[in-house]
Amino acid sequence: MKYIEKLLLGAHMSIAGGLSESITRGESIGCTAIQIFTKSNRQWSSQELSPEEIKKFKERQKNSTVKIVIAHASYLINLGSPDPDIFRKSVIAATKELLVCEDLAIPYLVLHPGSYTTSSPEVAIQSIAHGIEKIFNHVPGKTMILLETMAGQGTTIGKTFAELAAIRNLIKDKNRVGICLDTCHVFAAGYDISTKKGYEKLWSEFDTMLGIEQLKAIHLNDSKKECGSHVDRHENIGEGLIGKEGFSFLMNDPALAAIPKILETPKSSLEDDKQNMGKLINMILSK
Ligand SMILES: [Zn+2]
Numbered sequence: 001m002k003y004i005e006k007l008l009l010g011a012h013m014s015i016a017g018g019l020s021e022s023i024t025r026g027e028s029i030g031c032t033a034i035q036i037f038t039k040s041n042r043q044w045s046s047q048e049l050s051p052e053e054i055k056k057f058k059e060r061q062k063n064s065t066v067k068i069v070i071a072h073a074s075y076l077i078n079l080g081s082p083d084p085d086i087f088r089k090s091v092i093a094a095t096k097e098l099l100v101c102e103d104l105a106i107p108y109l110v111l112h113p114g115s116y117t118t119s120s121p122e123v124a125i126q127s128i129a130h131g132i133e134k135i136f137n138h139v140p141g142k143t144m145i146l147l148e149t150m151a152g153q154g155t156t157i158g159k160t161f162a163e164l165a166a167i168r169n170l171i172k173d174k175n176r177v178g179i180c181l182d183t184c185h186v187f188a189a190g191y192d193i194s195t196k197k198g199y200e201k202l203w204s205e206f207d208t209m210l211g212i213e214q215l216k217a218i219h220l221n222d223s224k225k226e227c228g229s230h231v232d233r234h235e236n237i238g239e240g241l242i243g244k245e246g247f248s249f250l251m252n253d254p255a256l257a258a259i260p261k262i263l264e265t266p267k268s269s270l271e272d273d274k275q276n277m278g279k280l281i282n283m284i285l286s287k
Pocket residue numbers: 072110112148
């Protein structure tokens with residue numbers, strides 16, 4: 001029972017109507033953790049947050065059941081791009097997002113490492129690390145950037161722990177770089193976490209390549225596509241190819257007890273998140 005009390009579980013929440021509304025939405029379905037976009041995730045531009053909105057958000061969270069809010073950066077950002085204009089725009093956009101996180105006292109900003117497009121993984125890894133250094137130079141502070149594990153679609157960087165480790169190793173201020181592991185992405189990247197053996201292999205490799213202490217958040221998504229397909233299609237918990245057992249290993253793993261766990265499963269309403277959360281909680285209760 002103690003384990004349940006410590007659980008940081010929730011889903012990605014919309015900020016429609018104002019940032020603090022995300023917390024209200026999360027609370028309404030029993031979230032203890034949520035993830036938000038601090039702005040529209042498909043636009044370069046962003047509006048400045050008013051001091052009132054910042055204050056409102058922080059006060060709203062203070063006495064909330066939502067113990068942790070993490071942010072996810074815009075999908076447009078590509079620090080691995082060989083195009084200088086896209087690289088520059090990406091640095092500016094990510095800098096702004098990190099500043100907003102600092103203002104809101106959000107501890108983690110999840111970032112897709114990037115894509116190499118017409119260059120090579122080696123060049124993109126250098127570029128991503130260089131971009132993150134620039135962002136940190138612009139924004140001194142506490143918010144960490146979490147590099148997300150990727151499915152490996154197209155020229156995406158981050159389908160192997162080695163690539164993420166290579167980026168991190170090039171950054172001076174390593175204390176500000178952690179990892180967000182996405183279950184659908186690692187499955188699509190080739191880790192068969194539907195079996196105990198595959199689940200253990202994942203964490204043993206994670207620990208060897210990155211160190212388990214670098215793990216700061218988990219995205220809980222089942223996968224519509226096969227293990228090793230490199231295709232990123234999220235599915236409801238237990239309805240995809242990872243299946244209930246795979247998530248049961250994760251939900252009952254004491255090493256992951258304190259890690260915020262966020263759903264990004266398909267949804268038409270909050271009820272869908274609530275159902276997926278219920279399935280995950282039952283996996284702990286039934287043990
Ligand atoms: Zn993501």
